[in-house]
Amino acid sequence: MTDTKKCAIVTGGGSGIGRAVALSLANAGWQVVVAGRRLDALEQTAAAAATGDIVGIVADVTDGESVDQLFDQTIQRFGRVDLLFNNAGVNAPAKPLDLLTAAELRSVFDINVLGSVLCARAAMRVMKAQTPQGGRIINNGSISAYAPRPNQVAYTASKHAITGLTKSIALDGRAFNIACGQIDIGNAATEMSAYMQAGATQANGSVMPEQRISSDHVGSTIVHMASLPIEANIPFVTVMATTMPLYGRG
Secondary structure (H helix, E strand, C coil): CCCCCCEEEEECCCCHHHHHHHHHHHHCCCEEEEEECCHHHHHHHHHCCCCCCEEEEECCCCCHHHHHHHHHHHHHHHCCCCEEEECCCCCCCCCCHHHCCHHHHHHHHHHHHHHHHHHHHHHHHHHHHCCCCCEEEEEECCHHHCCCCCCCHHHHHHHHHHHHHHHHHHHHCHHHCEEEEEEEEECECCHHHHHHHCCEECCCCCEECCCCECHHHHHHHHHHHHHCCCCCCCCEEEEECCCCCCCCCC
């Protein structure tokens, strides 16, 4: 890694928000490692970068050993980790809690919560030990944590946990020059939100289409958060479609 380029790890980097953030960081001069389970998707992200500064590393965020290997390989290649964007996440089927299986619930919490904690743990290990010491962790939360949609209890609860993770790391990282923030995203245009164009279920049971925004807006926001000097931090930020029905549902 050159002296002028910082290094970021983006989990869930093979598609959607992860890909958009990785491309935005690369365009802003970062060396970026995208992590995920599918090498072909990671390679597609890397191929989309104009700078050639994105590399893919296969990793399972729910496996502590795999996460540690991800960070160790990044250190071997680039020398340090300046940013972790904790982005990997999934949702459960939209149905009442009593109809969700234990396997469906476990998948959401394993990836959204355990995965984020394991990646943050590895990031803190590396950031404490490197010279200069420190770095930044940005967690992908959700506005659903405080304004849930109908039949999204697993996702909502998992994102509440991410807010707790953010606050705890923001406190515990202070002594080691590690800053932590969170981005809450409303209706970014990804495969996960494609159904909103046809209609999303509202709190009163009605179904209506909702505005979405380009994931590039998420990418530019992450770049801004990551570009701050370590003595400055954005603990929480919301980026959302202007006319989405957030206020009024929560």
